[in-house]
Amino acid sequence: MQAESIILADLPGANCGVCGYRTCAALSEALESKPDLIKRCIARSAAPQAAPPHVQELRREPLRDLDRAGAQPVWRDTLGREFDFYLEHFPEDPGPREIILPHNPMLTRELEIGVGDLMVGRPLGMSCGCPITHCGVVIEVDRRTGVIVWCVTGPLGPREKGFKDIGYYIAEGYEGLISETRAEIKVGMRYFFQPRRCMLQWRHSGLVNYVNRGRDGLQVRLEGLWIG
Numbered sequence: 001m002q003a004e005s006i007i008l009a010d011l012p013g014a015n016c017g018v019c020g021y022r023t024c025a026a027l028s029e030a031l032e033s034k035p036d037l038i039k040r041c042i043a044r045s046a047a048p049q050a051a052p053p054h055v056q057e058l059r060r061e062p063l064r065d066l067d068r069a070g071a072q073p074v075w076r077d078t079l080g081r082e083f084d085f086y087l088e089h090f091p092e093d094p095g096p097r098e099i100i101l102p103h104n105p106m107l108t109r110e111l112e113i114g115v116g117d118l119m120v121g122r123p124l125g126m127s128c129g130c131p132i133t134h135c136g137v138v139i140e141v142d143r144r145t146g147v148i149v150w151c152v153t154g155p156l157g158p159r160e161k162g163f164k165d166i167g168y169y170i171a172e173g174y175e176g177l178i179s180e181t182r183a184e185i186k187v188g189m190r191y192f193f194q195p196r197r198c199m200l201q202w203r204h205s206g207l208v209n210y211v212n213r214g215r216d217g218l219q220v221r222l223e224g225l226w227i228g
Contacts, residue, residue, distance in 0.1 A: 105146025
C-alpha cells in the first residue's frame, strides 16, 4: 500500500492513544514518513472484536472538546457527564504531572527508580480505577516513602526504549494548569475536571489544596482523586 493512500485513509477519530500517538491526527502526520505505523491502529483491525471495549465505545461516540460552530468548550466528557475545567500540563513538562505511590512502595527502591526512568503502571481501586495502563517519565523520587512524581506521556517511549513496570499504584494527586474553566476555583473545594490528555476523555474529581496564579494560568494541585 502506498504511503499516500495510508495517509488519506479514514482513521477512526478515537484518539485512544493505543498506537502510541495522542491523537489520530498525530498518527496521520507520522504516517507520511513511516507508513507501517498504520498496523498499530487497533480500531482499524479487520476483526472488530480485536478493539478493546473503550476503543469501540469511542468509535461510536467521537471525542468532543470544542463546540466547532462557536469555538467554545463543551463541558461534557465522552459519556455525557458535566465537568468544571480542563487540567493542562505545565509547559516545561512532557505530559500531565501525577503523584503516585506503588501498591508495594518497596518497589521504588527494589527497581532503583530514578529521575528520567520510563515506567508503566495502572492506577487501581479507590484512587482512580482507570482501566488504561499509564506510561511516563519520572521527574521526582522519594526513596524513603516510595512516592514518585512522573509525567504521563503515552506508550510510544516505553515501546521504543524499554521501561520499568511498577504494576498497580495509587494516584495520590495531579498538578497542572487551568486555562479554561466555568467555575471559580477555591482551595478546599472539590471539582469535576478533565485532564486535557486523558485518552478516554473522562471526567475526574479532585480536591483543590493549592492554587497560584502564574503567567500560564492557574497552577493547581488536586488530591483525593476518583473517576466519574
